[in-house]
Amino acid sequence: MRAQSIAAWTSVGRDRASSLLKPRIDQIRRFDLLQSLVLGGAVLVVVLFYVWQHVQVVRLGYEVEYLAGERAAIIQQQKELRLEVARLMSLRRVEEIARGQLGLTSPKSGQVIVLE
């Protein structure tokens, strides 16, 4: 009987203790869950950042190459234009146009005045 009463008392105590501890355990569990979620989220963010970074680097790589190509093309175009200007400024060509098309002649020595 005594043993039974002790068991009953202990069971009541356990239930009582359990009911008292439950909110605390739940709180701890929630905290653990939250912690896990935060940690998982952080890992996910880091992974996503890493992937995004790589994607960005590749994208920028394409962009840099594209711009480098454009720059090279513009430099090439500039050189071609300089070549064309030099060709057009050939004194032989200029003299042919001056004499043939425009009817110009070389000035006589008396017609030249040196400016100082």
Added chain:
Amino acid sequence: MQRRARGKSSDKGEATPAPVKRSLLRRRVIILFCSLAAALTIISGQLFSLQVFRYSELVKVADGQTSRRVPSVSRRGTIYDRNGRELAISLATSSIFARPSQIENPERASAALSAALSLPAEKIMERLRAGKSFVYIKRSASAEEAEAVERLMLKGIGSDVQGKRFYPKAQQAAHLLGFVGQDDQGLEGLELQYDTYLAGKRQWVMRQQDAKRRPIFREEAGEAQGSDLHLTIDEVIQYITERELEAAVSQSGALSGSAIVMDPSSGEILALANYPTFDPNVHAEASAFARRNRAVADYYEPGSAFKAIVGAGALEERLVRPEDRFNGEGGAIEVGGVTIRDHERFETLTFAEVMAHSSNVGAIKVGQRLGKSHYYDYISGFGFGNLTKIDLPGETPGLIRRPKEWSALSLASLSIGQEISVSPLQMLTAMSAIANGGNLVRPYVAKSIVAADGQVVLENAPMQVRRVISEDTARTLATILKGVVTEGTGKAAAVEGFEVAGKTGTSQKVDRATGRYSRHKVVASFVGFVPVEQPRLAIIVIIDEPTTLRWGGSIAAPTFREIARESLKHLRKTPVDREPFRLAEGIRNAAFRLN
């Protein structure tokens, strides 16, 4: 029906008891865990194998697929004249090449290339089957064509970017500039002389690319561009010289001609021309004769123009004075059993008149006064028989024998410019020494070399080789040579408004068939400087084998005049008889801004 019945019974909770259920669940969990563990083990094993055992092999495969070694564009430096005008420019062009052994289907490859490059497929096939390990399919291809070939992604076909040289002024300064070969290497002229500076350094860079061969990253390449070359040449004077030389050669029906314009004080070459000439853009089409820089690489007997040298020696040694009189011997003198005649009969001439009228008899007598040894010293002193060390390839030192090898006739012959061969450049350098007060200067063409980053790599400055004659002698000789133009054989060289000094020369050429002096083949020349006081230009004109106007005074002297007159105009030199027009400050500033 059975299923339904089972379902019903299950709903009623009659089927599986709880312990059995738990056991089933546990078994399933274990199976799942084992499956996952097995899968993970296989994956890990595979990963380990790929990452550890096959690491090197796979890295190579990946690199081969994603990385490509491409050449950086190496461009030759630009060549500019003294005023910064471009004479030679390089542009990047692509070359399409093939490694026939790597091509799997040559027929398909040539058909695809034919469409991309607008070339006949048969021609491409011919090249692919030439039995070579490397062939060029097309050189100087456009960027679009190169891109089209890249897109084809044909194994064994590639493109390579190279610089291609262009000479925008075509023939202008062709002999100075020279030209480059197929692989952009200097072959002649300044292109060869300064090839190490002009040529860009070819570099290879690693380029990462995607599956479509689009570039993603590229390593930073170092500077591949060659240095720029800035010349002492004045494009306008060069043009004037070429134009007048061409006119003289055509007018006289000559074989060829050469002309050089130099600043006598510094040795800077302002113009150097030969005719016939060539277009360095298509140099392969020109003959070797047309390509030869005869003003530097060839020699000729200077004839009477060399009398200036014997005169300089005699004056310096104080063996003659300008007013000393010489017997003209009626126009002929016998030396060593040979009679040497004048072009006209002279009775008595002063030393100045000997020079002015180019008397052979008088010059021989001056030479005899100077003597073998002294004369040879002056010949060597003026640089004959040695290289001027101009920065151009292929220079000749000329031909001069030592006095111990001279015959009884040699002193007389040398006094009138025979038995010696000089280059036009040597003759001009000697005349420049007389013009500048007695200093022999080193002629040069390259003023400076500037690297792509703006750093001056090399700078040529005027260099005095030695003093040959005193200033007094140089001044006296200049006055005597002025007489050549005012009253002697070189009257046609006179430039209105400027004092000109110089010497004509008409030398017979040796006939190769007979080994004797030819009666018909001559070299007509004029070498001089202008203005006599503070000379700005020293000019030599050589006309080889003229058929109509055969005298130096009748063909070379007028050419000298035209070059000098136009060049002085270009250099804004005021004639002595005219005052320069002084502009008001404001107008002058505006005028020079317009220039």
